[in-house]
Amino acid sequence: MERIKEECGLMGVFGGPEVTRRVVMGLYSLQHRGQESVGVATTNGETIHVLKRMGLVTELNKEEKEIESMTGIASIGHVRYSTTGNSNINNAQPMLASTKRGPIAVAHNGNIVNAPEIRKRMEEEGSIFQSTSDTEIILHLIARSQKTTLVEAITETLVQLTGSFCLVFLTDKEIYVARDGYGIRPLCMGRLDKTWVVASETCALDLLGASYVRDIKPGELCRINDNGLESTTFTTKPHRAHCIFEFVYFSRPDSRIFEESCDKIRRKIGKALAKEHPTQADVVVSVPDSSNTAALGYAQEAGINFDIGLLRNHYVGRTFIDPSQNVREQKVKLKFNTIAGVLKNKRVVLVDDSIVRGTTLKFLTKMLRDAGAKEVHIRISSPPVMNPCYYGMDFPSKTELIASNLTKEETRKLLGADTLEYLSIKGLLGVAPGGAENYCAACFDGKYPEQIPAGSTKFRCE
Ligand code: SF4
The missing domain is CATH 3.60.20.10 (Aminohydrolase, N-terminal nucleophile (Ntn) domain)
Incomplete structure (x- = not known):
């Protein structure tokens, strides 16, 4: 992502x-x-x-x-x-x-x-x-x-x-x-x-x-x-409000957070996604590294092979370059490459953990097609991000969040995918250990655990 x-x-x-x-x-x-x-x-x-x-x-x-x-x-x-x-x-x-x-x-x-x-x-x-x-x-x-x-x-x-x-x-x-x-x-x-x-x-x-x-x-x-x-x-x-996004994306899968293995819950999230949104495909590919575990869960549940069709370059570091469209594509190519042998003539399920602006995913979909993928079915292991986080995550403003501006169908078209599906809030919170009432999912559903005072900074972690 x-x-x-x-x-x-x-x-x-x-x-x-x-x-x-x-x-x-x-x-x-x-x-x-x-x-x-x-x-x-x-x-x-x-x-x-x-x-x-x-x-x-x-x-x-x-x-x-x-x-x-x-x-x-x-x-x-x-x-x-x-x-x-x-x-x-x-x-x-x-x-x-x-x-x-x-x-x-x-x-x-x-x-x-x-x-x-x-x-x-x-x-x-x-x-x-x-x-x-x-x-x-x-x-x-x-x-x-x-x-x-x-x-x-x-x-x-x-x-x-x-x-x-x-x-x-x-x-x-x-x-x-x-x-x-x-x-x-x-x-x-x-x-x-x-x-x-x-x-x-x-x-x-x-x-x-x-x-x-x-x-x-x-x-x-x-x-x-x-x-x-x-x-x-x-x-x-009266209740807890653990950040559900920690399980979706932020924490490392080898960590135990909120008294439970992040790997275990992330796999369950992938399985829940496969149950909600199955598809006919030949291979499940993840957007590495953050989506690997959810993609494995999806593949296990769907009974489709998981394979490494995208590779991430870990040595790029931060790139401060002009974010024009062409350069953005170059930036994605700097970070990711495809493995044609895994993708050629295949119907691919591409699992990602979330969509924020959608720019990376759009280029990745194109890269999969350029590598010969016959179909690209995007599956997102969280619901659409619709709201800002006031608790330490720096999402872009609402105007930049793809899900608050485009319908699912418009987003699918923009990404160039054959199908696009998100895990529902119910599906996500359904696998949260300790019960849904103990989690914050406000960036998806807008229900903050407490009232946000006017003039609050959206994120700050200093
Ligand atoms: S709004 Fe809640 S669930 Fe979303 S990132 Fe912030 S703390 Fe996590």
């Missing part, structure tokens, strides 16, 4: 050797959650040292000597998603503040939907901000709190926030971990000997050799220090 700009990824390590190195290693496996900037903050028990770079985790890892020197007792890290307009190191995380309680660094995944109104209020009261980030607001709220303990100050702050947030705080001696009351984004906890590890996805625990303990619960605030882990509940909501 065309890459939706993603949210962010978090890591935290308390205790054990090489805390900084471990966080940086863990961030490698969360790279898919953000490619714009990367950072790590480490405490030696007294002071916090922050290292941030624009770009991929490899950019941070080039700072061998500095990472080596960041010895300490605990460390947190962050990969930030890519966007335009506010792409600068000031918005990179973790963010560090000096407060009357000592230094506090924070890393955030999500979007605080009432950040604009809180920020406006604070600016009227005289606060000065260094970044355009909603995360900085969290630090201000904690710093200004009159509560006695840090747990109370963080709690007082968290209950003022609406939207999605997974947060990892680092102080000189402790780590605090929090997740919003709906549990919109994933966040898990693991152990490696005596070391505590927290991460956005369990694939980061696997990389470190840590074992999964449990998810951070929605509305939970954990404090981790030399005495172990203490947990409190800062809020309760």
Whole structure:
């Protein structure tokens, strides 16, 4: 699929050797959650040292000597998603503040939907901000709190926030971990000997050799220090609202999110798609890599061979070129190539996880036909994306969303496919573990778990 700009990824390590190195290693496996900037903050028990770079985790890892020197007792890290307009190191995380309680660094995944109104209020009261980030607001709220303990100050702050947030705080001696009351984004906890590890996805625990303990619960605030882990509940909501798109596309299939294997659910999604929209075909092909698992599920259910008819070049990186039509096609060709032997004279089912603008899929369909495909039947393993996400996913505006402008038939024609079908909301939520009522599917059905305040930023993960 065309890459939706993603949210962010978090890591935290308390205790054990090489805390900084471990966080940086863990961030490698969360790279898919953000490619714009990367950072790590480490405490030696007294002071916090922050290292941030624009770009991929490899950019941070080039700072061998500095990472080596960041010895300490605990460390947190962050990969930030890519966007335009506010792409600068000031918005990179973790963010560090000096407060009357000592230094506090924070890393955030999500979007605080009432950040604009809180920020406006604070600016009227005289606060000065260094970044355009909603995360900085969290630090201000904690710093200004009159509560006695840090747990109370963080709690007082968290209950003022609406939207999605997974947060990892680092102080000189402790780590605090929090997740919003709906549990919109994933966040898990693991152990490696005596070391505590927290991460956005369990694939980061696997990389470190840590074992999964449990998810951070929605509305939970954990404090981790030399005495172990203490947990409190800062809020309760009537239900959960996990982002269903994490299962469709964002999370890695080798991760366990929302207490279930992403691979397992993504296969079920593919199977549900085959049940709803079967077709006569010779081969099932995926748009690699994000659709591989759903395509496998489709093929298994439909009893059609799955084969690799499209190959993705993983070494292209980001391409900053003029997005005129011709160049767009070149850009798709830079990333994908066809395998003619798999496609020639075949009726092909092409499985993709979603359609946003449809530009990539249009070129891919043409490439399949150029490689000799007799028929191309597009099957999408999610419903049409119709609405913005306020919880950390950067979908384009409604005017650019193909499904909010064209009917399914018009979209099929534009893509040049023989048939086009989407998985229904019922079909998608029908395979969601724990029941449909525990998921957000607002980008498909417009039902946000809570009212979105006027003037909210649509996405921000800073
Ligand atoms: S609106 Fe869509 S992408 Fe955003 S949290 Fe809800 S399901 Fe996920």
